[in-house]
Amino acid sequence: MPNHVLLNNIDHKSLRIDTGHGAALGDDVMFTVTFPAEFRSVQAHYPIVFHKDAQGELQPVAMFGFKQGSNLFLDGGRWDATYVPLAIERQPFLIGRDGEQLMVHIDLDHPRVRNDRGEMLFRDQGGTTDYLDRITSVLMTLHDGLGGTPAFMEAMLRHDLIESFTLDVELDDGSLNRLVGFYTINEERLRALDAAALDELHRAGHLEPVYMVVASVSRFRDLIARMNRRHAAGH
Template identity: 55%
Template sequence: MTRHALLNNGDHQNLRINNRRAADLGDGVMYVPTFPFEFRAVQAHYPILFHQDASTGRYHALAMFGFERGENLFLTDAGWDAHYVPLAIQRQPFLIGQDGRGGQVVHIDLDSPRVSGTEGEPLFQANGASTPYLEHVAAVLDAMHRGGEEAAAFTETLATLGLLESLALDVELADGSKNRLMGFHVINEEKLMALDGATLVDLNARGYLAAIYMVLASLSHIRDLIVRKNARLGGQ
């Protein structure tokens, strides 16, 4: 369940946000959206794959955390086991919205398990001003809003150039079980290398070429996911 409300220092003066990283707080997810401006940080830890929305046909870039729904192999008893936490995780339990004049406002999901009256980061100071934590959240939401527009143009370009292909990956684990990763897309390197010079120059000028190579580099972390999965199975 979700219960969204426009965040304000009257109704929500005493709210706090539990920032502990755990599955029971909403972090038990297989993937989250990511954005080209974030790729440099994301590709250092996570595979970046693409998913096509069946209703719109549009593609979305995703930071992958596991092989099956609800699985996050980066969650441990000590918290999140990576130096960078993607923005789509950092922003919980907040969302960006618009006021009647087209300005951006912050909404909060009051039913989120992160919302507390006693534990975690405060949102407002005694005088009603935003805390540094809330200012950080607002900056994250704004970056994601702007990044969404950039991401849409980026993935549309990849699709138009025919650079996206379906991925079907069979993973055999140490205990003999098998996982099949399906429903995602990757960049076809052969088609990328076959692009003419003018197209490559255009991609580079738009900042897309660097983003493409970051996505390609990130795929080495699929092996890291397998290692994490095997370690978890061994622990069990």
């Protein structure tokens, strides 16, 4: 169970954060949430699809694998991509509210939290380290970006651009894998939008992210290749 507390330089002055990568650090996940302003960076490596959250609301996610607990970008202690989505990079921190003010919180039970090694959060005099400053910036970018997601999703649904899909993957060894429960952009309906609809999406800043989602579909080929390599290696 997460143990979220408000970060402060008294109780947490000796905490360190393991910034490496690996399954033991919580990185072995099938996907993570992303947001329209991040799509350009994400689509260079990962398919972007849509998934219903616990409240039944559609949200964009970056895909790392085809089954729960499988991240095909993890290679031992290395993340095999030049961009790691911010929702992964920010671990074990999160934004919380203290009244109207946004504050940095930390999950003390997260496997990245240590006392013996890793990045320090506070200097000896109590000030924040460059690492914590960077994380705070990541958290604010993530907070602002996720705040723009509902308007993007509303526009997608209003123009009937979201459709469910099933992906059947046959690996080189003959094994079959099926990806279900995810949604994507209906490219036929996107191409059929009239000039007024396209102009509306463009003015709202939604048009570029839509095309980034469409472009990202080609990254499924890379995921399949990674899964084939993993199966061939016996993992």
